[in-house]
Each structure stands twice: as structure tokens, then as C-alpha cells.
Amino acid sequence: xxxxxxxxxxxxxxxxxxxxxxxxxESPPAHRVEGFNPLCGDEVVISLLVEGGKLADLKIGGSGCxxxxxxxxxxxxxxxxxxxxxxxxxxxxxxxxxxIHGAQLGQDDEPVEAEEINxxxxxxxxxxxxxxxxxxxxxxxxxxxxxxxxxxxxMADQAS
Amino acid sequence: xxxxxxxxxxxLNVEALRKDFPxxxxxxxxxxxxxxxxxxxxxQPQTVITAMARYYETTHANVHRGVYAxxxxxxxxxxxxxxxxxxxxxxxxPEHEIVFTxxxxxxxxxxxxxxxxxxxxAGDAILLTEMEHxxxxxxxxxxxxxxxxxVRYIPVDGEGRLDLDELDTLVxxxxxxxxxxxxxxxxxxxxxxxxxxxxxxxxAVVVADGAQLVPHVPVDVAALGVDFIAxxxxxxxxxxxxxVLWGRAELLDAMPPFLGGGGMIxxxxxxxxxSAPPPARFEAGTPPIAEAVGLTAAIEYLNEIGMxxxxxxxxxxxxxxxxxxxxxxxxxxxxxxxxxxxxRGGVISIAYRDVHAHDLAQVLDQFGVCVRPGHHCAKPLMRxxxxxxxxxxxxxxxxxxxxxxxxxxxxxxxxxLFG
Numbered sequence: 158x159x160x161x162x163x164x165x166x167x168x169x170x171x172x173x174x175x176x177x178x179x180x181x182x183e184s185p186p187a188h189r190v191e192g193f194n195p196l197c198g199d200e201v202v203i204s205l206l207v208e209g210g211k212l213a214d215l216k217i218g219g220s221g222c223x224x225x226x227x228x229x230x231x232x233x234x235x236x237x238x239x240x241x242x243x244x245x246x247x248x249x250x251x252x253x254x255x256x257i258h259g260a261q262l263g264q265d266d267e268p269v270e271a272e273e274i275n276x277x278x279x280x281x282x283x284x285x286x287x288x289x290x291x292x293x294x295x296x297x298x299x300x301x302x303x304x305x306x307x308x309x310x311x312m313a314d315q316a317s
Numbered sequence: 318x319x320x321x322x323x324x325x326x327x328x329l330n331v332e333a334l335r336k337d338f339p340x341x342x343x344x345x346x347x348x349x350x351x352x353x354x355x356x357x358x359x360x361q362p363q364t365v366i367t368a369m370a371r372y373y374e375t376t377h378a379n380v381h382r383g384v385y386a387x388x389x390x391x392x393x394x395x396x397x398x399x400x401x402x403x404x405x406x407x408x409x410x411p412e413h414e415i416v417f418t419x420x421x422x423x424x425x426x427x428x429x430x431x432x433x434x435x436x437x438x439a440g441d442a443i444l445l446t447e448m449e450h451x452x453x454x455x456x457x458x459x460x461x462x463x464x465x466x467x468v469r470y471i472p473v474d475g476e477g478r479l480d481l482d483e484l485d486t487l488v489x490x491x492x493x494x495x496x497x498x499x500x501x502x503x504x505x506x507x508x509x510x511x512x513x514x515x516x517x518x519x520x521a522v523v524v525a526d527g528a529q530l531v532p533h534v535p536v537d538v539a540a541l542g543v544d545f546i547a548x549x550x551x552x553x554x555x556x557x558x559x560x561v562l563w564g565r566a567e568l569l570d571a572m573p574p575f576l577g578g579g580g581m582i583x584x585x586x587x588x589x590x591x592s593a594p595p596p597a598r599f600e601a602g603t604p605p606i607a608e609a610v611g612l613t614a615a616i617e618y619l620n621e622i623g624m625x626x627x628x629x630x631x632x633x634x635x636x637x638x639x640x641x642x643x644x645x646x647x648x649x650x651x652x653x654x655x656x657x658x659x660x661r662g663g664v665i666s667i668a669y670r671d672v673h674a675h676d677l678a679q680v681l682d683q684f685g686v687c688v689r690p691g692h693h694c695a696k697p698l699m700r701x702x703x704x705x706x707x708x709x710x711x712x713x714x715x716x717x718x719x720x721x722x723x724x725x726x727x728x729x730x731x732x733x734l735f736g
Contacts, residue, residue, distance in 0.1 A: 160346075161683050165676075165734055173735075197675055198692045198705045220705055222675035223735065297675065 163287035164294070165223065168231075173223040178233035180216040182206055187214075188312050192304030194296055199225045201301045205308045212236055212244050217301065224285075224294050229301035231282050241309065248306050251282055255295050329622065329630045331717045337362040337618075338715055348685035351723045356501055356529060356664050356711030357689045359554045361615070368614035369556060369607045380606055381580060381597075391606055398609035399596070405616045406527070406546060407537035408563050416562040416569070416596040417604055421528040422452040424547030424562035425495075427599060428524050429456035431572040432545075432564075436492060436522070439465035443493040444521070446471040446479055446507070447701055448500045451694040453526045457495060473701055477503035477654035479512075488519040496523065498530035498546070502693045502702075502709065503654030504635070504664035506530065513542040522568065528552055533631055533662055535624040538563055550608060555615035559608035562599070569595035576601040619714075627714045631663040634712050638665055638721045645725045649732065653702060663712030666693070669728050672735045674706035680731040681708070686724055 182204035192201045199221030206214040288298045378388040380395045403411020418424045474480040494516040524545040532553035545564045551557040578601035583591040636657035653666040674690035
């Protein structure tokens with residue numbers, strides 16, 4: 158069961174059992190964005206509050222498997238309070254980690270070179286690295302990240 | 318192959334039957350495969366694989382066209398499959414009433430498209446059930462959007478059976494009733510004959526989704542009384558890529574074509590065409606010929622064992638599985654659907670503690686156990702059950718008590734991991 162333990166690391170189980178930043182922010186002023194995985198029915202609802210070029214606050218709702226929910230929780234901890242540029246960079250790095258093996262499996266993200274990915278930069282998020290060995294679950298791990306990226310895009314569009 | 322049974326009730330020699338399935342000899346994560354996903358797609362016995370390979374090696378040619386020997390032989394094999402498939406479900410006139418499609422989904426779309434568009438108009442009502450697979454909901458919703466239909470549903474009760482209390486009101490005035498013969502989530506076998514009689518009294522045509530029932534329970538369309546029944550070869554140990562629609566001859570005769578192209582016409586002019594009689598009318602283009610050969614081999618395999626024996630085995634094993642799950646896992650393990658009995662097939666949808674179905678399935682995979690997690694293409698039913706996903710184990714003629722023990726072992730490990 159070595160593979161399983163690599164997938165379900167303690168930190169992932171911890172975030173699954175005790176998800177951080179759970180809930181919803183009043184919208185407006187917060188921006189609300191949803192992500193669905195039609196294959197398995199997992200869903201994530203993210204409320205984003207941007208102030209002064211920073212992601213001042215975010216809350217996560219929705220339900221799904223341990224990978225999708227822990228990834229959303231880990232993401233919320235990693236991006237909360239960060240400047241938007243840094244958030245976007247983190248999304249890019251995280252999705253890069255997920256697409257090293259997934260690129261040939263029809264992932265539409267631009268492939269990221271392995272050397273670009275600095276696992277140290279990912280901190281706790283690196284725990285989700287084990288997911289790439291289970292290609293079907295990559296979409297679970299990236300669900301909230303795609304929703305976050307979409308939310309940031311929507312807000313940028315509204316602002317321009 | 319197993320010899321023909323001495324008596325209909327003779328139990329299956331599962332150990333011997335398992336040797337008929339090459340895929341069962343492989344390992345997954347260094348463990349023997351435990352295949353509990355036949356409701357999604359069944360495995361193939363060697364006879365099916367060999368029949369298809371032999372066809373390509375010795376006979377392949379397009380059907381209904383050439384006059385050379387192999388073309389004649391191909392045509393014969395393809396038409397033979399129609400007879401075999403028709404007899405398997407008791408069709409009175411298989412030559413004219415069996416239409417080959419891609420799968421159950423296409424069969425149901427064919428009925429919605431050809432029968433539905435001709436016979437349903439704005440304001441008409443149709444009646445489905447809450448336990449339908451998306452394949453027997455979405456084609457009707459598409460038609461409803463197009464022409465403006467009222468779509469009603471027979472509700473599902475707390476035990477996973479159809480709640481027939483309001484049936485008389487629901488069925489009143491409807492022109493079509495669409496029914497799952499057996500639920501792919503709950504395992505519930507619906508009282509098709511009884512419901513069909515009620516529908517017919519109301520003047521409705523009945524289309525049955527037989528994808529789960531036909532592979533596991535003896536079916537006789539004449540006894541059921543339905544007007545259409547759809548099923549797929551790959552769920553009954555045949556190949557993917559071929560499905561069946563049986564329809565009453567007089568209904569098929571009055572239906573316009575589904576897809577247009579070669580093979581479905583009598584004559585074509587620059588500004589018009591005349592379509593062929595059924596079943597050719599509904600089979601545009603080169604059909605799945607090798608797949609039809611595989612379907613014949615699959616049905617011969619099932620017939621040789623005997624559908625009544627297969628049903629008896631799966632029913633007994635369902636009872637055993639439900640009892641063992643309860644005994645070993647207790648209230649932590651919730652199985653949806655009615656208790657094992659005559660109205661229950663070998664589909665076992667599980668919720669275990671609060672472990673998500675995808676995590677259950679992931680852990681089970683490490684034990685070599687193949688189950689299907691998710692909403693099983695029945696989202697309205699899942700909403701009714703109040704769950705996002707279940708882990709579904711489904712039985713086959715080669716399933717045995719050991720498979721159930723490995724399933725339980727995997728569930729216990731998932732419980733430990735997610736504690």
C-alpha cells in the first residue's frame with residue numbers, strides 16, 4: 158500500500174478532516190466562483206475578496222473526495238493574504254506539478270518544465286505531489302485551482 | 318466451456334467458469350483482480366474473443382453488398398446475430414424487430430428521435446421514473462425542449478422501489494412511459510409487466526431500458542408486454558460498440574429513419590429518398606459486424622450456462638454479500654436499494670462511513686478490487702438519495718464469496734486510513 162500512503166499523506170488527511178477557510182463571504186463585495194467535476198460530481202465554491210492588489214480573504218464551500226477537498230483547503234491557506242501576482246504564480250507552479258505526468262493524458266494546460274517547479278516554493282502543497290501517480294485523480298486536485306484562476310480572470314475582466 | 322446443466326436449478330461451478338475469462342488471470346498491484354464492475358461493463362469469455370478474431374481472420378467483408386463468398390458469409394453472420402439476440406429476449410419476429418445500434422444509449426435516442434418526434438407534440442405528457450439512467454432521461458428532455466412536452470416522474474420510495482401510490486394520476490393522459498427494467502444504482506428490478514399493463518390501459522407506449530436486466534435475468538418481451546426494450550452487448554459479456562433495440566414491428570414500421578446514409582434506403586434521387594423497411598431503415602452505414610459476431614458468441618455462452626442458473630447464482634450471492642457487509646461492517650456500511658429478493662439484482666451501491674466514494678474506490682483498487690465510484694449517470698436519483706456519489710460493486714456469473722471478502726477487506730482498510 159506504499160502508493161496509497163504517498164497519495165493520502167497525513168497532511169492531506171488532516172486538511173480533509175479539518176478543512177481551513179471553510180464557508181462563504183458576502184457577495185458582493187466578494188466574488189463567487191464555482192468549479193464542477195462532471196465525472197464524479199465533486200464541487201467547489203470559492204468566495205474571493207481582493208483588496209489593494211491582494212487576495213485579502215477567501216472561503217471555500219462545496220463537497221467532494223479527500224483529494225479535491227484537501228487541495229482546496231491547502232490552496233486557501235497558501236494563497237490567503239498574498240499579492241495577486243504571487244497567487245497567479247502559485248497556481249501556475251501547482252498546475253505544473255500536476256501536469257508533469259498528466260501532460261500526455263490530455264491535460265490542456267501548457268506543459269511546465271520540471272526544473273521550473275520549485276517544490277520548496279509550494280510548501281505544504283507539495284504533499285499533493287503523490288496525486289500525479291493516479292492520473293484520474295489529477296482533476297480532483299486541480300478542481301479548486303482552476304476555479305480560483307477562473308475567479309481571478311473574471312474579476313480582472315470586470316475591473317477592466 | 319461448461320456443459321449444459323442437468324437441471325435448471327443446478328448451481329454454477331464458478332471456479333470452472335472463471336477459467337473462461339482471460340482477464341481474470343491478471344493481477345493488479347500484485348493482487349489477483351477482483352472484478353466487481355460488470356454493471357458498468359462485463360468481461361468477455363474466451364469464446365467471444367476467439368469468435369471475433371476468427372471472423373476477422375477468415376471472413377471479414379462488408380455486409381449487404383458484395384456477392385462474393387466472404388461477403389455472403391459476413392451478411393449471414395450479421396443477420397444471424399439478429400435472430401440470436403431476438404430469441405434471447407423472446408422477440409416474436411427477430412428478423413424485423415431487432416435493430417442494431419451502438420449501445421443502449423443510442424437505442425433509446427433512436428426511440429426518442431424517431432418514435433418521439435412522430436408521435437409527440439407540444440403539450441403532450443410523458444412519464445419516466447426518478448431512477449432512470451441519464452440515457453433514458455436526457456433524450457426525452459432534449460425532445461421536450463424541442464417540441465414542448467410535460468415530463469412527469471414516478472418517485473422512488475425510501476427502500477429504493479418505485480412509489481406507485483400516485484401511479485393512476487401520473488399515468489393519466491401520458492403518451493409514453495420510459496422505465497428502467499433494473500436500476501443501475503439500486504439494483505431494483507421494477508415490476509415491468511404490471512407497469513406496462515397500467516401504461517397500456519392509459520394508452521401509452523412503453524420503452525424499457527433493459528441494459529442492466531437483460532444480461533442478468535431471463536427476459537421475455539412478450540410476457541413483459543413492453544413496446545421497446547434497449548440493451549447493450551458489452552454488459553452481457555459481448556464486445557463494446559453494439560447495442561440492441563427491440564421494438565414491436567407495427568411501431569417500427571410507422572417510424573421515420575434515425576440516421577441517414579447507405580444501407581437504410583430503397584432509392585435515392587437528387588431531391589428525395591425512400592427508406593428501407595425496418596430494421597435496415599435504422600441502420601445507416603456499415604454496421605458493427607465483428608461486434609455482432611461477438612454478441613452471438615456472448616449469448617451462446619450465457620444460454621449454454623442458462624440465464625435462470627445465472628440469475629439464481631447472482632441472487633444468492635447478492636443476499637450473501639448484503640449479509641456479510643452488515644455482519645462485518647454494521648451500520649458503518651449503508652447499502653442502497655431493496656433487500657435481496659426477487660426484485661433485486663446484483664448491484665450493490667455502498668456508502669461507507671463518511672469516506673467519499675472516490676477514496677473508497679482508490680483504496681479498493683490497491684486490493685485489486687474494481688468498483689465504480691460516482692453518480693452512475695443517475696444524478697436525479699442521487700439527489701433523491703441525498704448523496705453525491707456511491708461506490709458500486711456489481712456481480713456477475715463469475716463472482717463468488719471470496720470477491721465479497723476482498724471487498725470487505727478493502728473497505729475496512731479505507732475506514733482505517735480515513736478513520
